[in-house]
Amino acid sequence: MTAPAVRVAGRGEVDGAPLFGPLDIVLPGGQWTCLLGPSGVGKSTVLRLIADLPTGVSFLGTISAEDGMPLKGRVGYMAQSDLLLPWLDVTGNVELGARLRHERPDAARAAALVERVGLGPRARRRPRTLSGGERQRAALARTLMEDRPIVLLDEPFSALDAGNRAAMQETAAELLAGRTVLLVTHDPAEAARLGHHILVMTASGVIPAEPPALPPIRPFDDPGTLACQARLLTLLRRAA
Amino acid sequence: MKRLLWAAAATVLVLGLWQALVSLAGLPPFILPGPGRVATALWKNRVLIADNAGVTILEVLLGLVLGTLVGAATAIGLAASASARALMRPILVFSQAIPVFALAPILTLWLGYGIGSKVVMAVLIIFFPVASSFLDGLLTTPQGYLDLARCMGARPGATLWRIRVPAALPSLASGLRLAAVYAPIGAVIGEWVGASRGLGYLMLLANGRAKIDLMFASLIVLAAFTIILHALIDFLATRLQSDAN
Numbered sequence: 514m515t516a517p518a519v520r521v522a523g524r525g526e527v528d529g530a531p532l533f534g535p536l537d538i539v540l541p542g543g544q545w546t547c548l549l550g551p552s553g554v555g556k557s558t559v560l561r562l563i564a565d566l567p568t569g570v571s572f573l574g575t576i577s578a579e580d581g582m583p584l585k586g587r588v589g590y591m592a593q594s595d596l597l598l599p600w601l602d603v604t605g606n607v608e609l610g611a612r613l614r615h616e617r618p619d620a621a622r623a624a625a626l627v628e629r630v631g632l633g634p635r636a637r638r639r640p641r642t643l644s645g646g647e648r649q650r651a652a653l654a655r656t657l658m659e660d661r662p663i664v665l666l667d668e669p670f671s672a673l674d675a676g677n678r679a680a681m682q683e684t685a686a687e688l689l690a691g692r693t694v695l696l697v698t699h700d701p702a703e704a705a706r707l708g709h710h711i712l713v714m715t716a717s718g719v720i721p722a723e724p725p726a727l728p729p730i731r732p733f734d735d736p737g738t739l740a741c742q743a744r745l746l747t748l749l750r751r752a753a
Numbered sequence: 754m755k756r757l758l759w760a761a762a763a764t765v766l767v768l769g770l771w772q773a774l775v776s777l778a779g780l781p782p783f784i785l786p787g788p789g790r791v792a793t794a795l796w797k798n799r800v801l802i803a804d805n806a807g808v809t810i811l812e813v814l815l816g817l818v819l820g821t822l823v824g825a826a827t828a829i830g831l832a833a834s835a836s837a838r839a840l841m842r843p844i845l846v847f848s849q850a851i852p853v854f855a856l857a858p859i860l861t862l863w864l865g866y867g868i869g870s871k872v873v874m875a876v877l878i879i880f881f882p883v884a885s886s887f888l889d890g891l892l893t894t895p896q897g898y899l900d901l902a903r904c905m906g907a908r909p910g911a912t913l914w915r916i917r918v919p920a921a922l923p924s925l926a927s928g929l930r931l932a933a934v935y936a937p938i939g940a941v942i943g944e945w946v947g948a949s950r951g952l953g954y955l956m957l958l959a960n961g962r963a964k965i966d967l968m969f970a971s972l973i974v975l976a977a978f979t980i981i982l983h984a985l986i987d988f989l990a991t992r993l994q995s996d997a998n
Contacts, residue, residue: 566900590904596897600919600996612915613907659905 516662516693518542519584523574525558532558532570536719538712540663542579545686545694545729547708549701549722549745551752556697556714560665563695564590578663589661593668595652597640603627604636607655626654630684646677650684657688664689666696670703679733682707686730701745705738706731713745715752722748786966791973794966802955806974809952812868812940813982816875817932823876824883824932825925831884832891833913845881853878854942861947871943871951878939879932883925890924891917919996926990933986937979 518541524534533555540546550556561568563576565585578584597606607627608618627636630650632643640648649669656664666685670678686707698704704711707729711722722745725737732738768788774780775787782790795802831838857874864870894917902912944953952975959967 561900564900564904566903567896586906588904590901592897592900594897596901598898598916598919609901609915610905610907613902613905613911615908615911 515580516543516691517582517587518579519563519576519663519693519695520579521559521563521574521576523572523576525555525562525568525570525572527570533714533716534574534718536714538719540693540695541710542693543691544709545689545696545707546710546712547696547698547704548712548714548719549698549704549749550714551749552699554714554716557667559714560667560695560697563663564588564665566590584663587662589656589659589664591652591656591664591666591669593671595640595648597648597651597655599640602637602639603632603643603651603654606640606651607658609655610659623654623658626657627651629657629688630654644677646673646681649673649677649681653681653685653688661692663693664695666694668698671698671700678703683730701742701749702733704745705742706733711741711745713748713752715749717752720748783963783965786969790966791969794964795970795973798967798970802952802971802974805950805952805955805971806978808868808950809871809937809940809944809975810978812871812943812951813875813936813978815868815872816940817879817936817982817986819872820876820879820932820936821883821929824880824928825887827880827884828887828891828925829913829918831888832917833909845884849881853939857942857946860943866947866949868951870946871940871948874943875936875939878935882931882935883928886928886931887921887925890921893924894920922996923994926993929986929990929993930983933983934979937975937982941975 518539520537520539522535522537524536525532536559538546538548538559548556548559555570558568558570562570562572563584565588576584578587597603598609601609604620604623604627607623608620611618624633624636627633630653632647632650632654635643635647635651640651643651649672652669669685670681673681682703696703696707705725708724709729711724713720713722723741725731725735725741727735727737772787772789775785786794827841831841853874856877857870860870860873864873891913898916898920899912902916907916940951941953941956944951945957948954952971956968956971956975959965959971
């Protein structure tokens with residue numbers, strides 16, 4: 514799988530009033546880009562536009578993959594809410610995409626992915642019997658099952674407690690390596706830890722921020738990572 | 754257990770007030786028989802009442818099953834197509850402006866004195882609550898599920914069957930709870946308008962012959978059946994709801 518770069522260039526309007534932009538951002542192929550910004554600035558909207566999901570925003574501009582092929586069918590999506598269907602067990606949720614496309618799910622692969630995210634013993638459990646962290650792991654397995662070169666993450670770790678969040682960040686970084694990932698987050702520590710590239714989105718536009726020197730995923734006590742986290746927080750507060 | 758005790762206390766209270774009203778006001782049995790007389794009538798006429806109750810129960814159950822099937826199928830059809838919704842909405846609103854009871858005589862004329870006209874009556878009366886509450890659920894699928902399906906490249910039919918329908922089952926359950934209360938009303942009204950069997954028929958017959966104790970006995974059996982039916986549907990509805998949560 515070659516993961517293409519994705520470019521978003523244009524501006525967004527709601528009923529003729531500007532919401533964001535003009536902006537021109539590139540998500541480099543095969544790497545993690547963290548889009549950091551305060552709530553309501555439109556970062557989730559940018560992610561939804563790339564995923565071709567309804568937004569209520571008119572986008573004037575282009576969203577394209579660098580290889581010139583359409584994005585449709587090449588984008589995976591994970592939201593803050595796990596979106597597990599409560600009437601299916603973990604395996605059923607992981608196999609959902611295939612069933613929705615009228616394909617036969619690859620049961621062996623699904624089982625391997627459930628095992629890989631640490632839910633092997635929970636494979637036949639319904640989501641409501643799982644903890645928040647386990648549910649997000651199931652959602653990650655479902656995303657991996659789709660095997661898309663471009664993966665959009667809309668604050669998927671933000672509802673987890675600190676320990677679970679750190680563990681999930683590591684699992685996701687490891688399992689999604691080599692894909693073009695956009696992680697939308699409002700947490701400077703998360704961006705400093707995970708991003709090959711970090712973009713700060715404010716009402717006036719998108720500013721690239723210098724990532725720490727170490728490659729991701731970075732230890733949270735690395736001085737460079739902590740310094741980056743502080744710089745990002747300063748940028749965010751100045752923008753607010 | 755506590756609930757049962759309270760229910761028993763409420764029953765005793767109602768029976769006591771009933772008997773007090775009869776004794777204190779000196780009402781004759783052909784106006785309002787006391788609970789003892791009604792119990793005696795119930796026991797003496799148990800075969801007659803059971804026979805007629807069986808007919809009414811059959812009508813109600815058939816009406817419930819058919820009405821739920823037709824109502825649910827309509828809701829799914831309307832959920833699948835926006836133009837079908839636009840076309841059907843005025844028809845449904847108009848159909849609700851017709852009191853279903855006003856159709857009872859014509860149904861009896863068309864379908865005769867047998868159970869057919871009563872089943873159709875029950876179907877008509879429960880169709881709307883089932884269809885409208887299920888449709889409501891089908892049209893309010895959580896957006897996140899739909900986003901996910903879209904990213905997964907779902908076929909529209911698959912989204913409907915695998916996501917929208919299961920997510921709407923709790924709404925269908927609320928419709929079923931209403932239907933369980935309405936269906937016996939439909940069947941009994943149908944029997945009043947024209948029937949040769951059934952609890953509604955027996956009540957009219959007893960009333961006409963001033964056998965008020967028999968009428969009350971039939972009424973109590975009808976009420977007991979409705980409560981049991983409601984409890985059964987409630988059990989089923991709770992299962993449907995817990996499954997989708």
